[in-house]
Amino acid sequence: MHHLLALAAQDPGELAKGLTAVGRGIVYGGAAIGPGIGIGIVVGNAITAMARQPEAAGMARTTMFLGIAFTEALALFGFVLAFIISG
Amino acid sequence: MLALDFPPISHLIEWPTLFGSGAFAVNKVVLLMWLAVIIVTVFFFSARRAALVPSGTQNLAEAVVDFIRNDIILQTIGSEGLYWTPFLLTLFTFIFVCNIFEVIPIIQMPVTARMALPFFMTMIVFFIYHFIGLKHQGVGGYFKSMLFPPGVPKALYALVTPIEFLTFFFTRPLSLAVRLFANLLAGHLLLATFAILTAALFSATYVGALIPGSLLVALYGFEVLVAVLQAFIFTILTAVYIGGAMHPEH
Numbered sequence: 266m267h268h269l270l271a272l273a274a275q276d277p278g279e280l281a282k283g284l285t286a287v288g289r290g291i292v293y294g295g296a297a298i299g300p301g302i303g304i305g306i307v308v309g310n311a312i313t314a315m316a317r318q319p320e321a322a323g324m325a326r327t328t329m330f331l332g333i334a335f336t337e338a339l340a341l342f343g344f345v346l347a348f349i350i351s352g
Numbered sequence: 353m354l355a356l357d358f359p360p361i362s363h364l365i366e367w368p369t370l371f372g373s374g375a376f377a378v379n380k381v382v383l384l385m386w387l388a389v390i391i392v393t394v395f396f397f398s399a400r401r402a403a404l405v406p407s408g409t410q411n412l413a414e415a416v417v418d419f420i421r422n423d424i425i426l427q428t429i430g431s432e433g434l435y436w437t438p439f440l441l442t443l444f445t446f447i448f449v450c451n452i453f454e455v456i457p458i459i460q461m462p463v464t465a466r467m468a469l470p471f472f473m474t475m476i477v478f479f480i481y482h483f484i485g486l487k488h489q490g491v492g493g494y495f496k497s498m499l500f501p502p503g504v505p506k507a508l509y510a511l512v513t514p515i516e517f518l519t520f521f522f523t524r525p526l527s528l529a530v531r532l533f534a535n536l537l538a539g540h541l542l543l544a545t546f547a548i549l550t551a552a553l554f555s556a557t558y559v560g561a562l563i564p565g566s567l568l569v570a571l572y573g574f575e576v577l578v579a580v581l582q583a584f585i586f587t588i589l590t591a592v593y594i595g596g597a598m599h600p601e602h
Contacts (some may be wrong), residue, residue: 331589334589345530
């Protein structure tokens with residue numbers, strides 16, 4: 266920590282740049298956790314539904330894509346936000 | 353030591369102006385958008401002369417119309433939604449052509465990876481579904497079914513109404529635009545990253561490029577899937593929003 270502060274005193278621009286990069290990584294990584302779990306649940310349940318009732322597979326697939334789209338949007342917000350953050 | 357210079361993002365998606373200036377500047381992306389308009393128009397006009405035994409273009413066009421009709425509109429809106437077939441059909445084919453530019457050699461720039469086009473299309477969809485809601489349910493009825501969904505305990509409206517308001521006026525259009533834009537931007541960056549990595553490894557070691565190179569080919573296939581899927585998702589969500597505005601929840 267001391268070392269970091271000394272570095273910051275030397276060249277604050279460089280530290281800000283590094284911290285921005287770290288922040289971008291955290292933003293995208295954090296935003297991907299929830300949707301990752303969510304898409305897993307959506308697809309898993311859709312597969313269960315298709316296996317139980319193959320004749321309704323078309324409907325399950327359409328609904329699955331809708332569910333994925335809604336869930337995935339959150340991860341994409343994080344992705345875009347990671348670009349918006351600038352040091 | 354491998355010298356890997358990753359260009360800044362702006363180099364990958366911002367193209368120099370070819371002619372014009374200010375708001376009317378024309379660059380590669382604008383030209384591609386015009387090309388997409390021409391492709392879609394020519395495609396449907398060449399399929400217009402209906403032959404009894406369809407062939408070639410007409411077959412493909414009929415398959416697309418059939419897909420929009422049976423798999424999107426009838427599934428989400430119902431038969432009253434067939435009025436919107438031309439709109440959704442144009443939306444789907446135009447977005448698809450704009451997306452597929454991502455994987456066509458030499459072009460390799462999805463038009464939808466620039467926010468302007470998804471945002472514009474989202475604004476059209478936004479105004480259309482609110483207009484339909486107002487037309488079908490009246491001003492009072494539309495806002496009532498939008499902001500005060502039935503079957504919710506009275507006290508919960510303090511929580512539900514602001515959320516519904518945000519959903520209808522903010523989250524829906526934002527997520528519709530950002531979903532298309534971010535998917536294509538991510539795909540474009542992914543392909544660029546792997547291409548740069550492959551090139552760098554190839555010039556350094558030859559053999560080392562094998563793994564990222566084969567991954568790059570696989571990603572190309574994946575991006576074709578994404579191009580189709582995102583066009584489909586944009587269209588079906590538009591249909592869902594239009595259907596929701598037509599038939600209020602009971």
